Amino acid sequence: MRTRTPLGTGTVAALALSGLVATPAVAAEHPVINEFSADVDSTDTGLEYVELLGAPGTDLSDHRIVIVEGDSNTNQGRVIRVDPAPALDASGRGLLQYPLNGIQNGSASILLVQGPATNGQVVDADRDGTIDDGVGFTVVDAVGVTDADAGDLGYGTVLARGFDGSSATVGGASRMPEGTDTDAPGDWVRNAFNGAGVRTGTPAVGEAWNTPGAANRVFEGDVEEPPVETCDAQPTAIGAVQGSGDATPLAGQTVTVRGTVTGDWQVGGFGGFTIQDAGDGDAATSDGIFVYAPQARDVTEGDLVQVTGTATEHYGMTQIANAAVADCGEGALPEPVALELPIADHEATESMLVTLPQTLSILEYFNYGRYGQVVVGTERQMQPTAVAAPGSAEAAAVREANAANRITIDDGRSSQNPDPAIHPGTLETFTLEHGFRGGDTITGITGVLDWRFDTWAVQPTDAGTYAAQNPRPAAPEIEGADLEVASFNVLNYFTTLGSRGAITAAELERQQAKIVAAITELDSAIVGLLEIENNDGAALDTLVQALNDAAPTADGAARWAGIDTGRLGTDEITTALIYQPALVAPEGAHAVLDSSVDARFDSTKNRPALAQSFRDLATDRILTVAVNHLKSKGSACEGDSGSPEQGNCNAVRTAAAAALADWLATDPTGADSEGSLIIGDLNAYDHEDPITTLEAAGYTDLLERHQGEEAYTYVFDGQLGYLDYGLADEGLLESVVGAAAWHANADEVSLIDYSMQFKQDAQDALFAADPYRASDHDAVVIGLSFEADEPEEPGLPGGGHPVFGDDHPVHGDQHPGRGFGNGKPGKGPHAS
Numbered sequence: 001m002r003t004r005t006p007l008g009t010g011t012v013a014a015l016a017l018s019g020l021v022a023t024p025a026v027a028a029e030h031p032v033i034n035e036f037s038a039d040v041d042s043t044d045t046g047l048e049y050v051e052l053l054g055a056p057g058t059d060l061s062d063h064r065i066v067i068v069e070g071d072s073n074t075n076q077g078r079v080i081r082v083d084p085a086p087a088l089d090a091s092g093r094g095l096l097q098y099p100l101n102g103i104q105n106g107s108a109s110i111l112l113v114q115g116p117a118t119n120g121q122v123v124d125a126d127r128d129g130t131i132d133d134g135v136g137f138t139v140v141d142a143v144g145v146t147d148a149d150a151g152d153l154g155y156g157t158v159l160a161r162g163f164d165g166s167s168a169t170v171g172g173a174s175r176m177p178e179g180t181d182t183d184a185p186g187d188w189v190r191n192a193f194n195g196a197g198v199r200t201g202t203p204a205v206g207e208a209w210n211t212p213g214a215a216n217r218v219f220e221g222d223v224e225e226p227p228v229e230t231c232d233a234q235p236t237a238i239g240a241v242q243g244s245g246d247a248t249p250l251a252g253q254t255v256t257v258r259g260t261v262t263g264d265w266q267v268g269g270f271g272g273f274t275i276q277d278a279g280d281g282d283a284a285t286s287d288g289i290f291v292y293a294p295q296a297r298d299v300t301e302g303d304l305v306q307v308t309g310t311a312t313e314h315y316g317m318t319q320i321a322n323a324a325v326a327d328c329g330e331g332a333l334p335e336p337v338a339l340e341l342p343i344a345d346h347e348a349t350e351s352m353l354v355t356l357p358q359t360l361s362i363l364e365y366f367n368y369g370r371y372g373q374v375v376v377g378t379e380r381q382m383q384p385t386a387v388a389a390p391g392s393a394e395a396a397a398v399r400e401a402n403a404a405n406r407i408t409i410d411d412g413r414s415s416q417n418p419d420p421a422i423h424p425g426t427l428e429t430f431t432l433e434h435g436f437r438g439g440d441t442i443t444g445i446t447g448v449l450d451w452r453f454d455t456w457a458v459q460p461t462d463a464g465t466y467a468a469q470n471p472r473p474a475a476p477e478i479e480g481a482d483l484e485v486a487s488f489n490v491l492n493y494f495t496t497l498g499s500r501g502a503i504t505a506a507e508l509e510r511q512q513a514k515i516v517a518a519i520t521e522l523d524s525a526i527v528g529l530l531e532i533e534n535n536d537g538a539a540l541d542t543l544v545q546a547l548n549d550a551a552p553t554a555d556g557a558a559r560w561a562g563i564d565t566g567r568l569g570t571d572e573i574t575t576a577l578i579y580q581p582a583l584v585a586p587e588g589a590h591a592v593l594d595s596s597v598d599a600r601f602d603s604t605k606n607r608p609a610l611a612q613s614f615r616d617l618a619t620d621r622i623l624t625v626a627v628n629h630l631k632s633k634g635s636a637c638e639g640d641s642g643s644p645e646q647g648n649c650n651a652v653r654t655a656a657a658a659a660l661a662d663w664l665a666t667d668p669t670g671a672d673s674e675g676s677l678i679i680g681d682l683n684a685y686d687h688e689d690p691i692t693t694l695e696a697a698g699y700t701d702l703l704e705r706h707q708g709e710e711a712y713t714y715v716f717d718g719q720l721g722y723l724d725y726g727l728a729d730e731g732l733l734e735s736v737v738g739a740a741a742w743h744a745n746a747d748e749v750s751l752i753d754y755s756m757q758f759k760q761d762a763q764d765a766l767f768a769a770d771p772y773r774a775s776d777h778d779a780v781v782i783g784l785s786f787e788a789d790e791p792e793e794p795g796l797p798g799g800g801h802p803v804f805g806d807d808h809p810v811h812g813d814q815h816p817g818r819g820f821g822n823g824k825p826g827k828g829p830h831a832s
Contacts, residue, residue, distance in 0.1 A: 029055075030054070030140055030141070030181075031052050031053065031054030031055075031058055031060065031063070031085075031088070031094075031112060031140060031141065032052065032053055032054070032112070032141045032175065032179055032181050033050060033051075033052060033065075033110055033112055033141050033142070033143050033175075034051045034052060034053035034093070034174070034175050034178055034179060034216065035049075035050075035051040035172070035173070035174040035175065035191070035208075035210075035211065035212065035216055036049065036050045036051070036103075036110055036143065036172055036173065037049050037103075037171065037172035037191060037210055037212070038103035038104070038105065038108065038110075038145065038171060038172060039103075039105040039169075039171035039172070039193075040171055040172070040193055040194065040195045040199075040210075041193055041194055041195070042195075047172075047195050047198055047199070047210065047294070048097075048098035048099075048101070048102045048103050049095060049096060049097050049098060049212045050065050050095075050096045050098075050103075050110055051093060051094070051095050051096075051212055051213060052065075052085060052086065052088065052093065052094040052095075052096075052112065053088075053092055053093055053094075053175075053178060053179050054088050054092050054094075055088075055092055056088060056089070056090055056091065056092045057088070058088055058092075060085040060086070060087065060088065060094065061084075062114055062115065063084075063085035063112060063113065063114050063140065064082055064083065064084055064085055064112075064113050064114075064115075064116075064117050064137070065082075065083050065084075065085055065096055065110065065111070065112055065113075066079055066081070066082050066110070066111040066112075066113050066117045066137075067079070067080050067081040067082075067103055067104070067108055067109070067110060067111075068080065068108065068109045068111060068123060068124070068144075068155055069104075069107075069108060070106070070107030070108050070109055070144060070145070070146060070152050070153045070154055070155075071104075071106050071107045071108075071149065071152055072107075072149060072150070072151035072152050072153075076124075076127055076152075076153060077122060077123060077124030077125065077127050077153065078120060078121065078122050078123070079117055079118065079119055079120060079121040079122075079123060080104065080108075080119065080120075081102065081103070081119060082117045082118060082119050083096055083098075085112065086312065087251055087252045087312060087313075088252065089252050089253070089254065089310035089312075089321075089322065090252065090253065090254050090310070093213055093214075093310075093322065095212055095213040095292075095312075095321050095322060097212070097271065097292060097314060097321075099269065099414045099453075101416065105171075106145075106147050106149075106152075106169070107144075107145060107146045107147050107149065107152035107153065107154065108144070108145060109142060109143065109144030109145070109153075109154050109155040109156060109158075110142065110143055110144070110156075111131075111139055111141070111142045111155065111156065112139070112140045112141040112142070113137040113138060113139055113140060114137060114138045114140055115136055115137035115138055116136050116137060117135075117136065117137050121135070121136075123135045124153070124155070127153065129153045129154070129155065130155075131155060139156070141156065141181065142155050142156025142157065143156050143157050143158075143159065143173070143188070144156055144157070144158045144159065145158075145159050145160075145169065145170045145171075146158060146159075146160045146161070146169075147161060147169040148161055148169070157183055157184065157185060157187065157188070158185070159173055159185055159188055159190075160185075163185040163188075164185075164188075164189070164190055166190060168193070170190055171191065171193050172190075172191035172193075172210065173188040173189060173190050173191055173208070174188065174189050174191055174208040174209075174211070174216040174218075175187050175188060175189075175216060176188070176189045176208065176216055176218055178215065178216050189206070189207065189208040189216075189218055190207050190208065191203075191207065191208045191209070191210050192204065192207045192208065192209060192210060192219070195210055196209055196210060196219075197209030197210035197211050197217075197295060198210045198212065198271075198294045198295045202219060203219040204219070205219060205220065205221050206218065206219070206220075207219055210295075211295075212294065212295070212322075213309075213310070213321055213322030214295075214322060229306070229308070229324050229325060229326030229327075230306075230326055231258070231306045231326050231327075231328040233256045233306065233308065234256070235256050235257050235258035235277075235306060236255050236256060236257055237257075237277060237279075237280040237287075238257050238259060238275070238276065238277045238280075238286070238287050238288060238289050239277075239279065239280035239282055239285030239286065239287055240280065240285070241255050241257060241289060241311050241318065241320070242285050242286040242287075242288075242289060242318050242350065242351075243285060243318075244282070244284040244285050245347070246316070246347060247313050247318065248311045248312070248313060248318045250311040251311055251312060251313060252310065252311070252312070253310070253311055254308065254309065254310055254311075255308070255309065255310075255311050255320065256306065256307065256308040257275070257277065257289065257306070257307050257320065258275075258277060258304070258305070258306045258307070258328065259275035259276050259277040259287075259288075259289075259304070259305070259307075259331070260275060260276055260277075260302060260303070260304055260305075260331030260332060260333055260334065261273050261274070261275055261299045261300065261301050261302060261303045261304075261305060261331070262274050262275065262276045262288060262301060262333065262334070262352075262353045262448055262461070263301065263353075263412070263447065263448040263459055263461055264299055264300055264301055265412050265413075265459065266294070266296070266298065266299070268411075268412055268413030268414065268415055268418070269413050269414030269415040270290075270292075270412070270413070270414055271292055271293070271294035272290055272291045272292040272293050272294065272296075272319070272323075273290075273291055273293075273299050274288055274289065274290050274291070274351050274448045274450070274459075275288065275289060275291060275305060275307065276288040276289075276334050276351075276352055276353060278334075283348060284345075284348055285348070286318075286347065286348055286349055286350045286351060286352050287334075287352055288349075288350070288351035288352035288353065288448065289318060289319065289320060289351050290314075290317060290318070290319040290320070290351050290450060291307050291309070291319065291320045291323050291325070292309075292314065292319050292320065292321045292322075292323065293307075293309070293323035293324075293325055296323060296324075296325040297325060297327070299325070299327075301333065301461065302330060302331060302332075302333055303327065303329075303330065303331060304327075304328040304329050304330060304331030305325050305326060305327060305328055305331075306325070306326040306328050307320055307323050307324070307325055307326075308323065308324045308326075309321055309322045309323030309324065310322045315451075315452070315453075315454075316451050316454075317350065317351070317450055317451040317452065318350065318351070333353070334352075334353055335353075336353040336354050336355040336446050337349055337352055337353065337354045337355070338354070338355055338356075338357050339354045339355070339356055339449070340356075340357065340358055341356075341358060341360070341377065341378050341404070341405045341406070341407060342404035342405050343407070343456075346449065346451070346456045349449050350449060350450065350451060351448060351449065351450055352448065352449060353446070353447070353448055353461070354446070354447065354448070354449045354458065355444060355445065355446040356376075356407070356442075356443075356444065356445050356446075356458065356464070357443070357444055358378060358443070359441050359442075359443040359467075360376035360377060360378060360407075360441060360442050360443070360445075361376060361377055361378070361379055361380050361438075361439055361440070361441050361469075362374055362375075362376055362424070362436060362437070362438055362439065362440050362441070362442065363375045363376060363377045363380060363381055363406060363438065363715075363718035363719070364438075364715065364717060364718030365436075365438065365749045365750075366715075366717075366750070368421070368424075368749050368750075368751060369417070369421065369749060369750050369751035369758070369759065369763065370416055370417060370758055371410075371411075371413075371414075371416065371418075371453075372410060372411030372413055372418050372421065372422060373408055373409070373410050373411070373457065374408070374409050374424045375406050375407070375408050375409075375718045376406065376407060376408075376409055376424075376442060377402070377405045377406035377407075377718070378405045379405075380438070380439055380720060381398075381401075381402045381405075381406070381718060381719045381720065382398065382709075382710060382712075382719060382720050382721060383685050383716070383719045383720065383721035384396070384398040384399045384402075384645065384719075385645055385646060385685040385686075385687045385688050385721070386685040386686060386687065386709070386712070386719075386720065386721030386722070387687065387709050387710075388687060389687050390643060390645040390646050390687065390688060390689075391645060395645060395687075402718075402719060406718060407456055407457070407458065408455050408456065408457035408458070409424045409442070409445060409447075409457065409458050409460060410452070410457040410458065410459050410460075411424070411459075411460070412447075412459045412460065414452070416758070417758050417759055417760055417763070418760075419760035419761075419762050419763060420762060421751060421763055421766075423435070423436060423466070424436065424442060424445075424460075425440075425442040425445065425463065425464050425465070425466030426463050426464075426466050427460055427462075427463040428463075430751070430766070431766070432752065432766055432768060435749070435752070436466070436468070436749070437468070437470045437471075437472070437747040437748060437749075438470065438715055438746065438747040438748075439469055439470030439747060440466065440467060440468050440469050440470055441466070441467045441469050442464045442465070442466055442467075443464050443465040443467070444464040444465055445458060445460055445462075445463070445464035446458075446460065446461055446462040446464070447459045447460035447461045447462070448461065470743075470747055472744065472772060473742065473743055473744070474521070475518075475521045475522050475523070475742050475744075475771075475779075475781070476740035476741075476742050476781045478737060478738035478739070478740065478781060478782070478783025479737070479738060479783075480737040480738065480783065480785055481737050481738060481783025481784060481785055482616075482618060482619075482784065482785050482786065483525050483583065483584070483616050483618075483783075483784040483785070483786065484522075484523075484524040484525055484526075484781055484782065484783055484784070485524055485525065485526045485527075485528075485623075485625060485677060485679065485726070485781075485782045485784065486522050486524035486526070486527045486528070486679075486779050486780065486781045486782070487527075487528045487530070487627065487679035487680050487681075487724050487725070487726065487779060487780045488518065488519065488522070488527055488528070488529055488530070488775070488779045489529075489530040489531050489681060489724065489775045489776070489777035489779075490515050490529050490530065490531055490532050490543075490774075490775060491511075491531055491753075491774070491775040491776055491777075492531050492533075492573065493511060493512070493515060493529075493531065493532050493533060493539055493543060494508075494533040494535075494539060494572075495508070495533060495535065495538055495539045495542050496533060496535060496539075499533070499572065500533075500572055500573065501533065502754065502755075503755075503756075503757060504756065506756065507754055507755060507756050507757075510754035510756075510767055510769070511754035511755075511774075512542075512543070512546050513754075513769035514753075514754055514769060514770065514771060514772075514773070514774035515543065515774050515775075516543075516546050516547055516550045517550075517769060517770050517771045517774065518744065518771035518774040518775075518779065519547060519578075520547065520550055520551050521771050522742070522779060522781065524580075524781060525579060525580050525583040525584050525614075525616075526577065526578075526579045526580075526584060526614055526625055527577070527578050527579070528575065528576070528577055528610075528625060528627030528679045528680055529543075529575065529576040529577070529578065529627070530573075530575060530627070530629045530680055530681050530777075531573045531629070532573065532574060532575075532576050533572065533573065533574075534567055534568060534569065534571060534572055534573055534574035535567070536566055536567050537562070537564055537565065537566060537567075540562045540576045540578070541562065543562075543578075544558075544560050544561065544562045544578060547559065547560040547578070548560055553582075557581070557582070558581065559580060559581075559582070560578055560579070560580060560581075561578065561579060561580075561581050562576060562577065562578045562579075563576065563577040563578070563579070563586065563590050563610075563612050565590055565592070565610060568592060568607070568608045568610060569594060569603050569607055569608040570603075570604065571607055573607065573629070574607055574608075574629075575607055575608070575609070575610045575627045575628065575629050575680060576610070576627070577590075577610060577612050577625065577627055579614060582617075583616070583617060583618075584614040584615060584616055584617060585614065585615045585617060586612055586613070586614060586615075587613040587614060587615045587622050587669070587671040587673070588613055588669050588670055588671045589669065590610060590611060590612040590669065591610075591611045591612075591668035591669045592608050592609065592610060592611070593608060593609035593611070593626075593659065593660060593663045593668070594608040594609075597659075597663065598659040598662070598663060600655040600656065600658060600659035601655070601656045601659040601660065601663075602631075602652055602655070602656065605631040605637055605649065605652050606628075606629070606630045606631050606652065606653070606656045607628070607629040607630075609626055609627070609628045609660055609663070610626065610627050610628075611624055611625065611626040611627075611664065611668055611669055611676075612624070612625055612669065613625075613669040613671030613673045616784075616786055618786075619786040619787065621674055621735075621786040621787075622671050622672065622673040622674055623673050623674050623675060623676070623677060623732055623735075623784070624664065624667075624669055624671065624673040624675070624676045624677065625676075625677050625679060626660065626664060626676060626677070626678050626679070626680075627679050627680045628660065628678060628679070628680035628681070628682060629680055629681045629683075630652075630653045630656055630657070630680075630681070630682045630683045630684070630690065631649045631652050631653055631656070631683060632648075632649070632683050633646070633647025633648050633649065633683055634647075634648065635648060635649075636648045636649065637649040637651075637652050640652050643689075646684065646688045646689060647683075650684075650688070650689055650690075653682065653683060653684055653689070653690040654689040654690045654693055656690070657682070657689075657690040657691070657693040657694050658693050658697070660678065660694070661693070661694055661697035661698070661699065662697075664676045664678070664729070665697075673731075674731050674732055674735065674786070675728065675729045675730065675731025675732025675733070675735075676728075676729045676731070676732060677726060677727070677728050677729075677732055677782065678694065678699060678725065678726070678727040678728075679724075679725060679726050679727075679780065679782070680724065680725065681723050681724050681725075681777065682723060682724075682725050683723055684723065685721040685722070685723065686701055686703075686704055686721070686722065691725075691727075694727055695727075698729055698730050699727040699728065699729055700727060700728050700729075700733050700736075701725065701727055702725075702726040702727065702728055702736060702739035702782055703722055703725065703726065703739050703740075703741065703780065705739070706738050706739040706740065707739065707740060707741065711741060712741065712743075712746065712778070713741045713746060713777050713778040713779075713780060714746050714776070714777050714778070715746045715747070720746075722741065722778075722780075723777065724741070724777050724778065724779075724780045725780065726739050726780050726782040728782075732784075735784050735785060735786050736782060736783065736784060737783045737784065737785045738782075738783040739780065739781065739782045739783065740780075740781050741778045741779070741780055741781075742778050742779045742780075742781060743778050744771050744772050744773075744774065744778065744779070745772070745773055745774060745775045745776055745777060745778050745779075746776065746777065746778045748772050748773035749773070750773065750776070751763055751766055752766050752767065752768070752772065752773045753773045753774075754767070754774075
């Protein structure tokens with residue numbers, strides 16, 4: 001029988017077993033969780049923290065603060081967050097400040113542990129409310145909160161609803177007297193839920209003030225005037241606190257500094273401000289520092305203040321915590337330091353006022369809607385394997401240059417889904433009329449350089465010059481093409497609500513409107529669809545009907561039709577084909593490549609390939625279109641650890657590509673077509689193994705041929721490349737006159753997409769029923785020009801065509817362009 005640490009009955013037994021204490025502790029001899037705040041009314045901004053208390057000088061370098069899920073769900077009994085324990089200052093206090101929603105609301109427990117712990121680790125496998133034996137760490141102290149839901153668990157001392165006579169769930173609490181640990185709820189006093197102590201207001205009588213980094217206090221009904229701070233002390237130079245290395249040389253010591261406020265971040269989640277002094281004459285030390293003081297008086301840029309607090313490192317950034325702030329009058333803002341990419345040493349200007357004088361391109365905006373961040377660089381950047389062979393010196397050089405020539409522009413807030421969204425160049429409110437796209441530029445942005453969320457970022461204080469260098473394009477029209485084929489990712493178009501796509505009917509309506517607008521503007525004869533719900537054709541039928549409703553024909557005939565395949569494979573998403581019956585007609589039945597046809601094509605990981613032949617009604621020529629969606633790079637495949645540069649499951653995709661080429665060579669539709677066109681999301685950049693495998697089999701990459709190495713359909717980590725393809729075999733290649741990507745999606749921010757999740761109401765309203773950001777992938781358009789079969793001429797045996805002389809006109813030059821389904825003019829004559 002295994003043994004367990006009996007946290008359900010208290011932490012003292014565990015401490016005794018660990019040798020940390022010998023007897024139950026009052027005014028505990030071991031470090032304790034002395035105060036915490038996990039939930040307050042309104043927004044938790046600046047009010048999620050855990051305070052430790054112990055003997056000054058206690059080494060907590062091998063300790064961690066662990067959050068364990070208590071709600072009755074699939075994560076119950078699992079570690080959901082791990083952070084290093086903060087160092088204790090001269091008073092024995094250590095403060096861990098969390099970003100917004102760092103500690104979940106509801107039922108959860110906070111553990112101070114010694115030893116390793118990992119995020120996602122199961123520590124209570126049988127969910128009996130005790131930590132299992134063999135978890136790899138020793139629990140030093142623990143406190144849990146449970147709400148009213150049945151089946152919820154807490155670990156350590158559990159503060160349930162009503163532990164103190166109140167009916168509300170506990171949002172935070174303080175030990176009273178400080179440091180006591182009798183392992184009973186009576187050690188704790190509920191903190192004021194209104195944030196009093198950090199926010200304005202007062203607790204209810206008998207509740208505790210929120211006092212992160214300061215002595216715990218219970219409100220007895222008399223409001224005490226805070227002590228008046230003065231500017232009399234001799235300050236230490238900020239550079240001495242920062243030091244010349246990555247961390248402060250004065251960690252845990254109480255310091256007094258004086259400087260001018262360069263950035264006010266008291267609202268928005270940072271819970272403090274930055275100050276900068278006149279400097280210490282050492283270029284290796286920064287003259288600015290962040291002051292964490294959520295309970296401090298209001299400050300504004302330009303104020304001269306004196307700060308006394310503890311020098312600490314917070315996730316790698318030097319700061320002064322537990323700060324008392326004195327108003328010393330009006331200061332002088334320093335001249336911002338000009339930083340040019342690449343930056344040799346960020347630490348030397350950490351928390352200083354800087355400006356970025358270069359014209360910088362907007363590279364990455366994945367976190368813009370959620371966190372207000374964009375990444376900028378000296379020029380737009382390519383994925384290394386989009387321009388060079390994996391493993392090559394050229395690819396390594398691209399990777400290194402990309403990393404060196406970028407920096408983040410943040411918005412001075414850590415709150416999620418901020419309102420309003422701030423334009424990163426002008427610092428004005430982002431709107432549909434005042435937005436930005438990837439490739440637009442910002443020059444001269446000014447702000448404070450800091451290290452947060454594992455990245456160097458400028459928190460702006462003054463706008464730069466913004467230039468819209470990448471205007472929205474219309475759908476491509478391929479010159480000389482009489483027939484167009486497109487590949488379009490519909491970003492989880494699901495008619496089943498609450499699955500992978502739209503959550504609500506309103507979201508589905510918005511998503512469908514954008515997809516319909518995009519496909520209608522593309523107006524291609526054949527469109528291969530990716531990421532449509534695999535629900536026996538119901539989603540496809542719904543989309544086709546919406547397309548027909550949006551663009552009815554004059555004679556009432558359906559403009560669009562779909563290939564009826566039923567369910568394809570086992571994935572929730574599938575591939576599909578739609579077409580315009582006025583332009584092309586299916587030739588024979590569709591064909592499907594999956595594991596049953598070729599074991600190399602693993603259809604438990606790749607979506608089955610769908611092939612259909614079509615007859616061009618204008619020329620009577622036949623082509624085969626195969627639409628594909630190969631395994632993503634995101635999750636690992638058993639037996640395929642992938643490639644560091646090509647991602648997970650590279651071998652799975654490469655084997656599928658080889659099988660696909662071989663399968664298409666067998667004419668799987670039996671239509672005896674002119675040739676085959678592979679389209680879709682192959683989840684590989686064009687120098688990676690799956691694509692070079694198809695090229696070795698005789699296929700030509702049409703985007704590379706017609707757009708060059710810098711073609712792209714997707715932005716990942718601020719780097720361009722294409723995962724979406726048109727590849728023609730030798731039989732079809734002579735009929736291809738062009739290929740292009742429509743940059744209506746990859747360059748747009750997700751804030752304007754159909755989803756209404758993770759958005760405030762004002763950001764939900766940033767929606768237009770247009771093609772832009774209908775997906776996260778750009779559509780690919782391939783232009784074809786077929787010559788019509790010549791009629792038989794009389795007098796020639798077998799109807800043969802005479803050999804043309806040099807003076808015979810080229811048929812393509814005489815063939816007029818023709819209109820497409822929406823009545824727009826023809827696209828010009830055939831290419832010869």
